Amino acid sequence: MSVDALDTKTVTALVEDATAAPSMFNAQPWRFRFHRADSTFHVRSDLERAIPRADPTTRALHLGCAAALFNLRVAAVHAGRQPVTELLPDPADPQLLATVRLTEPAPLDTDLAPLYPAIHRRHTSRHPLSDEEIPQPIKDALSAAALLEGARLTFPDTWHVQTLLDLVQDAEGRDATDPAAAEELRRWTRVGAEAVDAASDGVPDYAFGPRKHGGRAPVRDFAGRHPVPGRDAATFENAPQLALLGTTDDRPRDWLRAGQALERVLLQATLDGLATSLTSHAVEWPEIRWIVRDPESATGFVQIVLRLGYGPAGPRTPRRPVHEVLDIE
Structure with a gap:
C-alpha cells in the first residue's frame, strides 16, 4: 500500500493508539490534524484543557502531548510506516508541538515495534505495590x-x-x-x-x-x-x-x-x-x-x-472519542 493510500480507518486507529497516553488529571490536552497530501500528522496542544494552578507553565501539558506523540510513533511503525518527527516546527505557532510525516516502509529492526502491545495495557496503578525489589x-x-x-x-x-x-x-x-x-x-x-x-x-x-x-x-x-x-x-x-x-x-x-x-x-x-x-x-x-x-x-x-x-495494574480510564481530537484534511 502506498503512502498516499493511507485511509481514514488507519488514520483513526493511529490516533486512538496515540490517545491512550497518560496526562495530568487525564485532561487529554491534545489535538491531531492529518494532512492527506503529504501523509503528515500535526500534533497540537489544546490550551482549553490546561490546568493553570497545578501546571502554570504548561510543562505537564507538554509532557502529556509528547507521550501521545510517542504512542503515535510506535503505532505508525506497527502499521508499517516510518514516522519522521520534527519538534516545534513553526516558532510562530507554539501550539504546533510536532509534525510526524509517515513514510514507508518502517525498518524491520526498529526498537519501537516491540513496544506496541503495551500501549493499551499501560494504566496508572494507585494501588499498594509489593516490597519486591526491581532487578x-x-x-x-x-x-x-x-x-x-x-x-x-x-x-x-x-x-x-x-x-x-x-x-x-x-x-x-x-x-x-x-x-x-x-x-x-x-x-x-x-x-x-x-x-x-x-x-x-x-x-x-x-x-x-x-x-x-x-x-x-x-x-x-x-x-x-x-x-x-x-x-x-x-x-x-x-x-x-x-x-x-x-x-x-x-x-x-x-x-x-x-x-x-x-x-x-x-x-x-x-x-x-x-x-x-x-x-x-x-x-x-x-x-x-x-x-x-x-x-x-x-x-x-x-x-x-x-x-x-510489582502489584495490580490500574484500570483503564476514559478517553475522548477520536472524532473530537482528530481533523483530516
Missing part, C-alpha cells in the same frame, strides 16, 4: 530507554527517596489549604455512577485506588476529603521504589523530549511486568521542584517522579 538489569534498561529520547531516568538512593517523600508531603499540605487546587481537582474528577458513565476524560472514582490507611507511597488522592461510597482502605509501601525523569534544560523542547521518554519508559516497564504511577506533586511548586533533583546527577531539571513496582 538492576530492568532498571538499567529503563534508564537506557529514557536516554534514547534525550532524557535521563535515575533511581534515587534511600536517603533521597525519603527527601522526596517529605517534599511530596509538603506539597500535599500546601494543596490542602489552597482553594484553587481543590477546585481544580474537582473539575477533573468523576464521582458517582452517572458522572462516571458519561465521562470521556478526567479521573473516575473507580481509578482512585484505595484510601491510604498507612504507608508513604506518593499517590495523589483524587477524592480529597470527600468520602467515596464503597471505597476500601489499604496500607501502601513505606519505602516505595521511585525514579526521577529529567532533562538538562527546561524549555518546551525539553518537555517534549521528556514526555516521549516518559512514555517509552512506561511502555517498557509494562512489558517488564511492572505496575507504574506518576506523581507531579513535588514538581508543581517551583520552590520545591529544585530540591527534588539529585545534586550528584547530571539531571538539571526533574520533570516527573515515577513510582514502579
Whole structure:
C-alpha cells in the first residue's frame, strides 16, 4: 500500500493508539490534524484543557502531548510506516508541538515495534505495590530507554527517596489549604455512577485506588476529603521504589523530549511486568521542584517522579472519542 493510500480507518486507529497516553488529571490536552497530501500528522496542544494552578507553565501539558506523540510513533511503525518527527516546527505557532510525516516502509529492526502491545495495557496503578525489589538489569534498561529520547531516568538512593517523600508531603499540605487546587481537582474528577458513565476524560472514582490507611507511597488522592461510597482502605509501601525523569534544560523542547521518554519508559516497564504511577506533586511548586533533583546527577531539571513496582495494574480510564481530537484534511 502506498503512502498516499493511507485511509481514514488507519488514520483513526493511529490516533486512538496515540490517545491512550497518560496526562495530568487525564485532561487529554491534545489535538491531531492529518494532512492527506503529504501523509503528515500535526500534533497540537489544546490550551482549553490546561490546568493553570497545578501546571502554570504548561510543562505537564507538554509532557502529556509528547507521550501521545510517542504512542503515535510506535503505532505508525506497527502499521508499517516510518514516522519522521520534527519538534516545534513553526516558532510562530507554539501550539504546533510536532509534525510526524509517515513514510514507508518502517525498518524491520526498529526498537519501537516491540513496544506496541503495551500501549493499551499501560494504566496508572494507585494501588499498594509489593516490597519486591526491581532487578538492576530492568532498571538499567529503563534508564537506557529514557536516554534514547534525550532524557535521563535515575533511581534515587534511600536517603533521597525519603527527601522526596517529605517534599511530596509538603506539597500535599500546601494543596490542602489552597482553594484553587481543590477546585481544580474537582473539575477533573468523576464521582458517582452517572458522572462516571458519561465521562470521556478526567479521573473516575473507580481509578482512585484505595484510601491510604498507612504507608508513604506518593499517590495523589483524587477524592480529597470527600468520602467515596464503597471505597476500601489499604496500607501502601513505606519505602516505595521511585525514579526521577529529567532533562538538562527546561524549555518546551525539553518537555517534549521528556514526555516521549516518559512514555517509552512506561511502555517498557509494562512489558517488564511492572505496575507504574506518576506523581507531579513535588514538581508543581517551583520552590520545591529544585530540591527534588539529585545534586550528584547530571539531571538539571526533574520533570516527573515515577513510582514502579510489582502489584495490580490500574484500570483503564476514559478517553475522548477520536472524532473530537482528530481533523483530516
